[in-house]
Amino acid sequence: MDENQARTVVRGLREGHTHAWQSLYDCYAPRVWHGVARLLGSQSADIGDVVQESLMAAARSIRTYDESKGTLWVWLWGITRLQVSLHFRKCQQQARLNRPEWLAASQGRLARWLEGNDSLAPDLLESAELQQLVRTVLIELPDDYAELLIAKYLEDEPILVIAERERTTETAVRSKLARAREAFRGIFKKLTGETMTDAEACHEHT
Structure with a gap:
């Protein structure tokens, strides 16, 4: 959708024209679906609901859109990220109760990954609960950090492929990954109120 088409849709x-809503849906629904699936996990049964809520929220708040602050997609994706965040918050009470057990189950591997001393093994995220915890942190990160961590560790893209797509060097990607892990660690600590090593240590002494 070019700028003129976006203005027409807005x-x-x-x-209140129905055809404008249909145009918004036709143009952006697949892209929103893909983005939500990356954040929730492609197997999540809630993707469709979050996508629908995002598009409906956009339609309701269309008067807040200011093209001087970014494209229609940037505005829509901001609303979508908020809807994903709200989705995760609905599960927070149960998540808080189980976080120590999830962290202990990782046997220190999540902590070593965040310190840059280990890779994120696929089996580490086999637990649906631990996946939710990781994705809850990802949604709080800046878009570029979240996208990079998802691509490298959840979708297993090679550094070279990421560098080529971003038109940068492998060294630059590795450096940014280190910063992204650091940001992840900070948000993780804020959300859980503890470090992973603390949780694991408590588990070892119980």
């Missing part, structure tokens, strides 16, 4: 939504 104007139509503000005037």
Whole structure:
């Protein structure tokens, strides 16, 4: 969708035209679906609900869109990230109860990964609960950090492929990955109120 088409859609939504809603859906729903699936996990049964809520929220708040602050997609993706965050928050009470057990089950591997001393083995995220914890942290990260961590560790993309797509060097990607892990660690600590090694140590002494 080019700028002129975006303006037409925005104007139509503000005037309550059904065809404008359909145009928004046709153009952006697949992209929103893909983004939500990356954040929730492709097997999540909630992807469709979050996508629908995101598009409906966008339609309701279309008057807040200001093209001087970014494209229609940037605005829509911001709303989508908020909807994903709200989805995770619905599960927070149970998540808080189980986090020590999830962390202990990782046997220190999640902590070693965040310190840059280990790779994120696929079996580490076999637990649906631990996946949810990791993805809850990812949604709080800046877009570029979250996208990079998802690509490298959840989708297993090689550094070279990421560098080529981002039109940068492998060294630059590795450096950014280290910064992204550091940001992940900080948000993780804020959300859980403890470090992973603390949780594991408590488990070892119980």
